[in-house]
Amino acid sequence: KAGVTQTPRYLIKTRGQQVTLSCSPISGHRSVSWYQQTPGQGLQFLFEYFSETQRNKGNFPGRFSGRQFSNSRSEMNVSTLELGDSALYLCASSFPGGPYEQYFGPGTRLTVT
Amino acid sequence: GQQLNQSPQSMFIQEGEDVSMNCTSSSIFNTWLWYKQEPGEGPVLLIALYKAGELTSNGRLTAQFGITRKDSFLNISASIPSDVGIYFCASGGGADGLTFGKGTHLIIQP
Numbered sequence: 001k002a003g004v005t006q007t008p009r010y011l012i013k014t015r016g017q018q019v020t021l022s023c024s025p026i027s028g029h030r031s032v033s034w035y036q037q038t039p040g041q042g043l044q045f046l047f048e049y050f051s052e053t054q055r056n057k058g059n060f061p062g063r064f065s066g067r068q069f070s071n072s073r074s075e076m077n078v079s080t081l082e083l084g085d086s087a088l089y090l091c092a093s094s095f096p097g098g099p100y101e102q103y104f105g106p107g108t109r110l111t112v113t
Numbered sequence: 114g115q116q117l118n119q120s121p122q123s124m125f126i127q128e129g130e131d132v133s134m135n136c137t138s139s140s141i142f143n144t145w146l147w148y149k150q151e152p153g154e155g156p157v158l159l160i161a162l163y164k165a166g167e168l169t170s171n172g173r174l175t176a177q178f179g180i181t182r183k184d185s186f187l188n189i190s191a192s193i194p195s196d197v198g199i200y201f202c203a204s205g206g207g208a209d210g211l212t213f214g215k216g217t218h219l220i221i222q223p
Contacts (some may be wrong), residue, residue, distance in 0.1 A: 004155075033210050043156075043201065045210030055208035090155050092211075100144045100206025104155030 002027065004093050004105035012111045018079040021108045025072050025093030032074040033102060034066060037088040046089075049074055078110075086112045119202050119214030126192055127222055134217040135186040136202030145178050145185035146203040146211065156201060160187070189219075197221050 005024045013019050025032050034046040045058040049068035066076040072093075078085055088109050092102035119136045126132060136145070144163055148156035160171050162178035162185060169176055173190045185204075189196055199218050203211040 035210070042215050043203075043211075043213040045212070048208050048210055050208070056210060058210060092155075094206070100211070101146065101158055101161050102206065102211060103158060104148075106153070107155050 004091055004103055006089075006091050006105035006108050008108060009106065010109045010111075012113060013081050014113055015081055015083060017081050018077060019081060019110060020075055020077045021089055021091075021110075023074045023076075023091030023093075023105060025074070025091075026103055029093035029095060029103070030072050031094045032068055032072065033092045033094070034074070034076050035090045035092065036060070037090055037107070038086075043090070046076065081112045083112050086110060117202055117204060117212055117214040119217055121217060122215065123218040123220065125220050125222055128192060128194060130192055132189040132192055132196070132219060133186060134200060135184060136204075136214050137184040138204065139183065141182045142204040143182070144204055144206055145176070146206075147174075147176050147185070147187045148201045148203060148213075149198045150201065150216075151198045159200075192219075192221055194221055 007022045031050045033048040035043050037043045047057040047066050048055050052068045063079045068074045088107045090104050090107045092104045094102045117136050117138050146161050147159045150156040160169050160176040165182045166180050167178040176187045199216040201216045202214040205212045
C-alpha cells in the first residue's frame with residue numbers, strides 16, 4: 001500500500017506571498033492532519049480534516065487554512081507568508097475514530113525569504 | 114495546553130549499548146505512540162500503546178504504557194548504526210491531533 005505523499009517536497013517563497021501544499025493520504029484513510037515542525041517549537045498540530053470538514057484547529061493564526069476533498073486528499077494554504085513560517089510541514093493520515101495511529105508523509109520543507 | 118516532557122534530550126552511546134528514554138505528562142492519556150524521524154523524512158510510527166501497563170515489542174524496541182497513564186518509556190536493545198535519529202513520544206490523536214514531546218536525539222559513536 002502506498003504511503004502518504006506530499007507535494008512539493010521543497011519550496012522557497014518570499015515574505016508576503018501565499019503557498020499551497022498538497023497531501024494524499026494512505027488509501028482508505030479518511031482523516032488527514034497537518035503539523036508544523038520547527039527547531040524551536042517542535043511538532044505542532046495545525047488542523048485535522050475528516051469528510052471534507054475541519055474538526056479541530058491548533059493554535060495558529062487565520063493565515064493558516066486548509067481543505068479536504070471528497071477523495072480525502074487535502075491541501076493547506078498559508079497566506080501573507082512571514083519569515084517565521086519557514087518550517088517542515090507534515091501531513092498524516094489515519095482511520096477516523098481510532099486507533100489513533102497516524103502515518104506521516106515526508107513533509108514539505110518551506111523556506112520563506 | 115498539554116505538554117509531554119521527554120528525556121533525555123540527547124544520547125551519545127556506543128554501538129551495541131542498550132538505550133532507554135521516557136516521556137511524562139501531568140495529564141492522563143489513553144494512547145502513547147513512539148515515532149522515529151530521520152533527516153529529511155517524516156516521523157515513522159514504531160510502537161502504539163493503548164492500555165495502562167501494556168508492554169509491547171517491535172524487534173529490538175520495547176515500549177511500555179505507564180500504570181498511572183501519565184508516562185511511557187522506550188527501550189532499544191543492542192543499538193546499531195541505523196538506530197540513529199530523533200525519537201518522539203506522542204499522545205492524543207483523533208480530531209484533537211497528536212501532542213509530541215521535544216524528541217530524544219540518538220547518536221551512536223563509532
